Amino acid sequence: KAGVTQTPRYLIKTRGQQVTLSCSPISGHRSVSWYQQTPGQGLQFLFEYFSETQRNKGNFPGRFSGRQFSNSRSEMNVSTLELGDSALYLCASSSLSGGDQFFGPGTRLTVL
């Protein structure tokens, strides 16, 4: 069974641009969660999708958004990028709510 995949793995953008990151969960998993990891704040929860619905959202500004498709693949979008958005963005999938989460390799975003 293939693991969680994330694309792209690395991304460089400039301030003010927008970016879309993609996450494909493990086959059969319907829940996808997104996390941001920075040296200063550690790992923080962004949002969680289940069956195409956003069920939970962390304390991030509205510039951070996401969606989930019918095949459970998920995308997250960050608009009007700021330098502080430079981080490792991780997604994790699970088969059911509150279950074990399987993490993808992450997308490292650098904002210049």
Added chain:
Amino acid sequence: KNEVEQSPQNLTAQEGEFITINCSYSVGISALHWLQQHPGGGIVSLFMLSSGKKKHGRLIATINIQEKHSSLHITASHPRDSAVYICAVPSVYNTDKLIFGTGTRLQVFP
């Protein structure tokens, strides 16, 4: 709000040593996760446990629900165990949202 504290923050060991990493949390939970993050970023879920003890190879995780404490043990440590180990617990308000500890950076020297 569920606070998660890990200790130590940094740990160095010689190959073969027994390693213990601790995690304490403040509010009752349904399960606790132990994660491993190698340099480069990839995170691997090691354990999810809600009671007692789990073992996988040289890794052992224990949890004491009453004391709100969990430990991750590594027996016969090896340089490839060098990584950041993170414990995480579900938010009190939402079990799908994980609250993470700050991580323990382990370096095992040959």
